[in-house]
Amino acid sequence: MIVLGVDPGTVATGYGVVAGEGNRFHCLTAGDIRSSARNPMEMRLLAIFDCIESLIAEFHPDAVAVETAFISKTKSPQTPIKLGQARGVILLAAARAGLPVVDVNPVTVKQTVAGNGAAPKEQVIYMIKRLLNLPGDPPSEHAADALGIALCHIQRGRYEALAAGATQGRRR
Amino acid sequence: MIVLGVDPGTVATGYGVVAGEGNRFHCLTAGDIRSSARNPMEMRLLAIFDCIESLIAEFHPDAVAVETAFISKTKSPQTPIKLGQARGVILLAAARAGLPVVDVNPVTVKQTVAGNGAAPKEQVIYMIKRLLNLPGDPPSEHAADALGIALCHIQRGRYEALAAGATQGRRR
Numbered sequence: 569m570i571v572l573g574v575d576p577g578t579v580a581t582g583y584g585v586v587a588g589e590g591n592r593f594h595c596l597t598a599g600d601i602r603s604s605a606r607n608p609m610e611m612r613l614l615a616i617f618d619c620i621e622s623l624i625a626e627f628h629p630d631a632v633a634v635e636t637a638f639i640s641k642t643k644s645p646q647t648p649i650k651l652g653q654a655r656g657v658i659l660l661a662a663a664r665a666g667l668p669v670v671d672v673n674p675v676t677v678k679q680t681v682a683g684n685g686a687a688p689k690e691q692v693i694y695m696i697k698r699l700l701n702l703p704g705d706p707p708s709e710h711a712a713d714a715l716g717i718a719l720c721h722i723q724r725g726r727y728e729a730l731a732a733g734a735t736q737g738r739r740r
Numbered sequence: 741m742i743v744l745g746v747d748p749g750t751v752a753t754g755y756g757v758v759a760g761e762g763n764r765f766h767c768l769t770a771g772d773i774r775s776s777a778r779n780p781m782e783m784r785l786l787a788i789f790d791c792i793e794s795l796i797a798e799f800h801p802d803a804v805a806v807e808t809a810f811i812s813k814t815k816s817p818q819t820p821i822k823l824g825q826a827r828g829v830i831l832l833a834a835a836r837a838g839l840p841v842v843d844v845n846p847v848t849v850k851q852t853v854a855g856n857g858a859a860p861k862e863q864v865i866y867m868i869k870r871l872l873n874l875p876g877d878p879p880s881e882h883a884a885d886a887l888g889i890a891l892c893h894i895q896r897g898r899y900e901a902l903a904a905g906a907t908q909g910r911r912r
Contacts, residue, residue, distance in 0.1 A: 610835035652824015
């Protein structure tokens with residue numbers, strides 16, 4: 569199973585493609601889509617869309633996993649609109665490729681990857697590096713988040729398959 | 741000048757294409773893009789994107805005018821995210837066609853179309869019908885909003901051109 573994980577943002581959108589087979593995972597690519605805040609918003613959205621479309625064309629993921637949007641009340645009312653705009657073009661790229669979109673909650677990522685929903689960032693990054701056998705740190709924090717999202721979705725799928733198998737075994 | 745006006749929303753997105761020549765305007769098309777709330781969000785966004793792309797291909801607008809996003813504090817925190825997602829795919833369709841995107845404030849629409857920023861909806865719709873010489877009501881409230889947005893952008897362009905001409909005249 570191959571999953572494209574995405575951490576959306578208009579300034580920087582992180583991405584990470586993870587392939588999983590049994591209990592082995594590896595990272596096919598990871599990075600950031602960055603666009604100057606001086607560019608018009610529509611050009612920044614175009615850069616995000618084009619990059620996600622070319623990642624889908626190159627790595628043929630089975631699903632796109634996107635970080636659930638959480639908005640703290642202290643931020644400007646424009647923040648959720650901008651975040652929504654970035655999410656919109658990512659969801660669109662998935663829909664145009666006929667791929668399912670999965671929302672992944674950051675707390676679930678921590679729980680699944682590091683075994684603790686309140687794990688500090690360093691511990692989550694350490695586990696991502698171990699699980700993916702990375703030689704060094706992920707290229708950025710956003711890329712690390714995206715890899716965590718992809719890993720989490722693959723691992724959840726594995727647990728569900730194992731649970732379904734165990735249920736079938738008991739039924740026999 | 742031809743302008744595609746859009747009033748974004750994930751349940752219903754209004755659109756209206758207006759052509760202006762001198763002080764005469766006419767409506768080339770107007771309507772709603774509707775998608776069942778039971779469809780996955782990515783499919784609803786795809787429907788909005790496909791429709792905006794085909795309107796651009798058919799009517800060759802010079803610009804896309806989109807209603808500025810205003811969020812009241814009482815609404816759910818998911819509302820601005822959803823609105824942003826719809827805006828995102830509309831802005832993307834414009835960027836892919838190389839068209840400029842203009843944000844149009846609803847108060848400016850009322851001021852420009854009905855001469856009063858606090859004009860009631862009925863008065864704005866009445867003026868839209870008069871200015872565009874429509875035989876009946878616009879197909880929906882969202883379509884009326886989109887026509888108002890397009891009209892407002894064309895009229896503002898006319899005023900600016902007249903003002904620039906007047907300045908040049910005085911300079912001579």
